Amino acid sequence: MTEIDFSKVYDAVVVGSGAAGGMAAHVLTSHGMQVLLLEAGKKMNIEQELRSMEWPYDHPRRGLMPPGHRALSHNEYTVRRPPYAQPNAKSKVYSYIQDDYGADYTKNILVDEREHPYSGTNYAWVRARCLGGKTNIWGRLALRLSDYDFKAKSRDGFGEDWPISYADLEPYYDKVDLYLGISGQKENLPHLPDSLFQRPVALNAAEVRLRHALTSMGRTVTPYRAGVTTDGLKHNKYRSRCYGRGACSRKGGCDIHAAFDSPTGLIYPAMDTGNLTLRPGSVVYEVRMDNATGRASGVSFLDSETMRSYEVRAKAVVLGASTLESARLLLLSKIANSSGHVGHNFCEHIMGPSVTGFVKDLAGRPRTNDDGRPGGFYLPRFRNLTERHLKFIRGYGFEGESGASMFPPNAMSTPGFGAAFKRKVREEAGAFITMGAFGEVLPRYESRVGIDAALKDKWGIPALRFDYRFGDNEKRMAEDMVQSALEMFEAAKIEVTAVDRELLTPGWSIHELGTARMGKDARTSVLNQFQQSHDVKNLFVVDGSSHVSASCQNPTWTIMALCWRSCDYLVERLKRDEL
Template sequence: MKFNSQGKDEVTYDAIVVGSGISGGYAAMELCRKGYKVLMLERGRMVKHGEYPTANLDSWDLEFQGKVPREEIAAHYYKQNRLNWWVNQDNKHWIVKDDERDYGEDQRFDWIRGEHVGGRSIMWGRHCYRWSDLDFEANMKDGIAVDWPVRYKDIAPWYTYVEKFVGVQGKKEGLAHVPDGEFLPPFDLNCVEDHFKKSVEAKWPVRRITPGRTANLTKYIPELHHGTRGQCQARNRCWRGCPYGGYFSSLSSTIPVANDTGNLTLMANSIVHSVIYDDKTQRATGVNVIDAETMETREYFAKIVFLNASTIGSTAILMNSKSARFADGLGNDSGELGHNIMDHHYGMGGSGTYTGHKDKYFSGRKPSGGFYIPRFRNIDKATERKDYIRGFGYQGGAARGMNLNAPLGAGFKEAITSPGDWTIRATCFGELLPYHENRFYFHETKKDKYGIPMLVFDAGLKENERKLRIDGVNCLEEMLLAAGCENVQVHNQPTAPGAAIHEMGTARMGRDPKTSVLNKWNQVHAVPNVFVTDGSFMTSAGTQNPSITYMAFTARAVDFLDKEMKRNGTI
């Protein structure tokens, strides 16, 4: 039974945004700033900026040295903690419990979620890299999947637009395949990272090493960085939530700006079950919502619906939105809903010790992760590989650890407080191709406590990824050796999709409604007043962290619909 305590007018808005994470927050802010009355719906609990329970705790304030007991992991986080590093005392309150929100697997899938206001924008890695036509033209040139309906020139102005607001620190490198952006001053490389850069670039000029480009405010500019924000304090506690607003999140940035317009209504504990579709107008009219606390169902109405519930969440809502017109899910004329799941595969990396520069140390706790090595394979004829297509990039850094060789005796205390050797570490992120058979679907009988079908995942790496991984690890090993590292160790432990927390695809955009779900403006082909601007729309995965691309496409989509509404009075 559907229940609304108010009349229909009181539950009708200009636009509904589903999800409050990186793309949902951006959609709501852009709509509100253009004068639309917006209802933002978040399935998880309410969190406000500053409500970060572990943000100011020191390591000794955390139970069990920051670790979560095995019994607790086994009871609540048996899938979320397969990565072995993700669930900790300082961030577990942001992480979904598997016993409360479980899912099925034909093949292993690491579905990492953050269900609360702000979503994963609270604990994201913050790396921001533009795509180029190397990425947007890749499917067409390789003859796989479908062609992107856009090119870099279409998105470049929107990268500039969002980078100014988000605040991305970095260094211009002049690379065509990872274009420069609107950068704040970078967190410079430390002395050993700089040594690594010079050693590698001297031997392989195509392998460029640059400071990691992240959404941390190395310089706070009030006229640009609106919201509740301030300069990054280099505490490196970002995934706990930042009370200073030193990095970009929905809670510190887009939601406060949307609130200031007076046009935002935010409702937490509101699970969107499905989109309401009108067969006569061939438009969506609103959404069906389940109250997570009372289990009551409600309807909310709007002229425009933005789905930003995450790559899996938004597509699940579309799949669950069935009608006489769309028996297999809203907008699923192509049959591609739920298919083409991508992620960046990792579990490949390595480290080495460097015995030089023992007279130097570093100041602060740089939150950027040190350095980034953009893709250098298959970018032109000179770098073309015969054994695989696409490529990989690296994120890493150098730091000094403890002196583990301190002798027992009178000088032991002094010895263990002196730093040990430098260690250079890096992780390789590879591109996963868009395979139609990589998918998720609804279980035939199992449902959650809200009556929504359980999701089942069936996705994995294939031969191209396996060959790419071998080269990625070998390249890292040779770079560490070229820098004079000792005790070089590399690993290649194939991870399941989802593990990089960059899941993409499942409602891809394209030129043809017969082979794609969305058009170039992120509209559902057959239902143009429904937009999807989270990772669902991605047509290929690239090697770069995707969040800044989601935000650029989101701002572009809102600008398009606003112009259409002003021109035609409808969308």
């Protein structure tokens, strides 16, 4: 980490250090650009935070948080309206994601809600302010989008097509696969293109049973496509290959960094080029404009500790602060919004509907190591591909898992007590299979965030106000998720033991997307196909806010592929002095 040179005009200033900002730093520095990376949060000693292999009984609270810390419950998100925590509350208040027996390992990664308020409609907004952002805690499912997603409007008439097709992005997905490593199995599905996979995890007995049963229905159960290097990466000295150690489901990252995170995957290698200056604790509150040229001149930020204000200059400004924070920054700066679409077309994934089943003949079998895998299985979308569903458009996929885990999944749900209870938990613990759906939320113009001038965060920066609800398409889709899951378990002769039908609070999937969408038409979109502002030529927004629709696939890999493509373009233009 070097000091900022305030007299210098950097080639690019990048705001945010997660999947998007980290990738921008990597690509730009690899082209020899002088890059300044600003991160609002701390640079932590992440190894000390993670302690991936610490046994629960070696932690004073078995991984739970100390008194004076608490997580928001589903009930609070439902019954109350944001802001969910008052600034003077006695406890540290975290989003729901802290509600877990690994919570104490992530308490410095995730934000204290008291310092980061927002208002409006109910929304479970999960934020990580630290180097690497949410990549430190992500679920690691790494999927590609296809032309079923990019050209969805052409198929069903809703929203807009993306200004790119799969062929444009495919080479960049390949680059991301090779640079970061991804584990999975080829399936040749047109709607879920394969990656350049490293070794897949093995499906276990119950998962294989589901896979076989679904083949005749034309559906696929494939090993979890994980952003985890299973064979290792010769070019990255900060990351080890996966050793299948287990307890992967504990929230918090991977201490050997087999699982991708932005610091070890992207930022540390970028620093090794000598072209990167990193400044954590830098809360950017405005993109500065040069009114004479109509170009951005740099950004203003506050030091998060001293509250002192600084201004830095750059030839290009690259925002990767997250879908909602980048939109907030554009709105606060009152730029790049001639279309009036900034903050609009906000979308994500619904989640909640899930089923759990029991595979009787697996009960009592010798214990296996099943959570030594980065994930269980993925069941890709099957709706609205070849035929149209009558009740909703777009689709959903399932994430699932089966087998033994460190904490027996049935310990809380098995009735009774005493010797019979204990035996039942022991014998049946490895015989459950569960899967939950992630479905596309339609990008509607009226789904939006705006600035709430009356509500300010700890740094005095106006907060976001949400105006966002699920619509009928999402509700009808959720009903079908449950129905189809039950049908599939029945086909596999898996006895259903629990069904969740309820949609979780908006935001729960942590897949917020689309507040500064790309498009060909500058009147109805904020960015062009290279995530470049239609209005301000040297301004790029390289995170999920650029996505035109949510698809139903997890977005991280697409965020990084798009960012890589855009940064290649940025460099080419910058070298030709065309920004």
